[in-house]
Amino acid sequence: AKACGRNTFSYYTAQMNQCAQRRLAIEEQIHGALNRQEFSICYQAKTDLTSGEIMGAEALLRWHNPVLGNVPPDEFISVAEQTGNIIQLGQFVLKQALSQTARWHKQFNADFQIAINLSPRQFRDPMLVNFIEDSLKATGVAADKLELEITEGVLLSGHNYVEAMLTNITNLGVQLAMDDFGTGYSSLSYLRSYPFDVLKIDRSFINEITNSDKDKALINAVVSMSHALNLRVVAEGIETDEQCNYLRKLGCDYGQGYLFSKPITADAMSSLLEQSMQL
Ligand code: C2E
Ligand code: CA
Ligand code: CA
Ligand code: CA
Secondary structure (H helix, E strand, C coil), X not given: CHHHCCCCCCCCHHHHHHHHHHHHHHHHHHCCCXXXXXXXXXXXXXXXXXXXXXXXXXXXXXXXXXXXXXXXXXXHHHHHHHHCCHHHHHHHHHHXXXXXXXXXXXXXXXXXXXXXXXXXXXXXXXXXXXXXXXXXXXXXXXXXXXXXXXXXXXXXXXXXXXXHHHHHHHHXXXXXXXXXXXXXXXXXXXXXXXXXXXXXECHHHHHCCCCCHHHHHHHHHHHHHHHHCCCEEEECCCCCHHHHHHHHHHCCCEECCCCCCCCECHHHHHHHHHHHHHC
């Protein structure tokens, strides 16, 4: 199944056939899956590297299907994009994550930030901005506590409506993050043209940070550039203390990764927040 992901080339017809079948099965099963309550949301902590405190979390969609088992988002999001299911899935994530965040605000810390991923097709939904606004009102979460993570893929479509949509969204007071920074082709020009607040350095750069002088130099430059542009920086995929210490010394603002926590259920996240309050 792994070989069916994007960025994978295969010269074997047998394997291509397998991938096509897998895709087809996903397409078949995703239909109605939301109504059958097969989706849930996990949360991965974002840690302030200076204070060591959890300052927020990223919401990550999980799918358990009786036929296919656990299907990773890297597999089903692209299918949901094509079928259009992503619109309803995205609304589910936004509503659920915001109501959960409202509970965490009351219980723990009203500054807690919730980050949600938005993919290209969601920007073709004319109701997106209204839906975000209504969900914020319904849950009582302040707009600046919601952060939307978008990748270059969203901006790449180059349509005018994307730009209008982003302006309307940021006008609500919602924060905008550039996800997977460093993996695209024109991230710099997008940083110039769109109102980003946060930059997330892709985990492929963090992986080798303690071994590779090139990656060190790149991360150094990205952190200083971000601060010069008044962007906060999140490092993704921190797995070791060395990586964490290096990034902290550099002045990277926030960190996310298995070192702090894997994506976990809302209940597990509540326990984690409780523990970190007692420190
Ligand atoms: P992403 O937005 O870049 O999310 C980060 C991914 O990195 C997550 O994978 C997370 O589990 C993983 N990760 C975090 N820390 C570490 C680490 O220390 N080491 C390693 N090896 N991995 C780490 P996940 O949950 O499988 O999600 C994959 C992608 O699926 C996401 O990448 C995002 O693009 C997409 N996705 C997930 N949930 C949603 C959603 O609700 N809506 C949309 N549109 N896309 C989503
Ligand atoms: Ca993300
Ligand atoms: Ca990312
Ligand atoms: Ca990614």
